Amino acid sequence: MDQQLLIFVTVAERQNFSRAAEELHMTQPSVSQYVQALERSLGTRLLDRNNKYVRLTKAGEIVYHHAKEILHLSARMRNMVDELINVPSGELSIGASYTFGEYVLPHAIARLRETYPLIKPSIIIHNTTEIVELVVKRELDVGIVEGDYRHEKAVFEPFGxxxxxxxxxxxxxxxxxxxxxxxxxxxxxxxxxxxxxxxxxxxxxxxxxxxxxxxxxxxxxxxxxxxxxxxxxxxxxxxxxxxxxxxxxxxxxxxxxxxxxxxxRTFSLVTQANALQTKALAVFLDLLRSMDRLT
Known part of the structure; x- marks a missing residue:
């Protein structure tokens, strides 16, 4: 199922079967077969396609949104299981508001990489409101924001x-x-x-x-x-x-x-409410909490 969802998401984002096949290192007929199998299992068309474009149907938009979350959760599950027997590793998605993201976060990432080189951080910089929303939607593992912003589905922890x-x-x-x-x-x-x-x-x-x-x-x-x-x-x-x-x-x-x-004012860590933490996220949070000065 993960393979079907990954191929479907790639086609939807590239809006082209050939480009998706090239990115996935597959043949175009194989990509088409996976998408058709997913459509059959769900009983509806997910993509409108012709010689000029590939577009999501209304049902496709729903599946695309949830497929992204399923793939993220699947990767997170694999990382957490792997970390039980290995050192902290894997992908870590970090979001930060502009001040922290542009002037403080690079120093924290440098410290993280020195100690845990197998962790692969990816960073998004946006304003506080957008970062919190991305954490709530599970598109980020952690956010770092400024001020007194609050959200019922997120946990805020002041740290600096x-x-x-x-x-x-x-x-x-x-x-x-x-x-x-x-x-x-x-x-x-x-x-x-x-x-x-x-x-x-x-x-x-x-x-x-x-x-x-x-x-x-x-x-x-x-x-x-x-x-x-x-x-x-x-x-x-x-x-x-x-x-x-x-x-x-x-x-x-x-x-x-x-x-x-x-x-x-205060910088705060933002995480998902009631979410399990990967070891990579845990060591990153501990690093930020232990910094005497933020840079």
Whole structure:
């Protein structure tokens, strides 16, 4: 059954029997036979196909979604059985929000690979909301996110702190001003992350705590674009120390001192509720928990 599902999923994703056969190292007639056998067992067509395209039917969409989960669970089962008699190994799917994923996670993966070279991590970087959803749908083994996001089907475990700072270009007029007022901050153009990100959540909480409601806001989808925009003098922002430390050393960004800043937030591990852990996942979680500093 796993073989049928794997072949069906590959055809659906490649939208072509020939490309699927090439990827699977099979002949095209063999691929067609497996798909037809799956359709017969389910009593319905799963794919609409002609000379121009291969597309999922409505039934095919249902089977595709569940087949992906079945194949993931099957691989997970095999990994867990294998790990009972061997060292931690196998695939480990990790998702992280942008700040942790871009600036901290690479260091953690390097430590993991040094100790457990047979573990094969794959990484997805997205905003907090999307990472949590992927964990809940079992498309990720673990997520690392920022802020206070919660989901009834996921378990959240705080494991590290992050400090958030106000930043401007080193040449910005506010960089030379010793005593900032709320009016100074209110009148600036603020460059912020998109809704759904942990950094945006932290920014909005900071606005509320400082009683700010800026009229001019520019919204960008990554920390790197925000840093480049701030360096170019387009405005002011609020970012993690991990995201800006290199620019601070280079002198291209400047921290703005202000009462109540920096603000501390928490990084959390996100796992599936009531899910068994592979040994690979367990050692990775232990590694993150034991890091005195995140980098």
């Amino acid at each position: 702190d992050d400090q958030m700072y106000l930043i401007v270009s080193a040449n910005h007029r506010l960089a030379q001003k010793p005593n900032l007022s709320a009016g100074d901050l209110q009148g600036e153009t603020w460059i912020v992350r998109e809704k759904g990100s942990g950094t945006r959540e932290a920014t909005e909480k900071m606005f509320a705590s400082l009683s700010l409601s800026p009229a001019h806001i520019m919204e960008f989808g990554s920390n790197q674009i925000i840093k480049e925009s701030v360096e170019a003098g387009l405005g002011i922002s609020f970012l993690s120390y991990y995201a800006i430390r290199k620019e601070l050393l280079l002198g291209t960004l400047h921290l703005l001192p202000y009462p109540g800043i920096p603000i501390t």
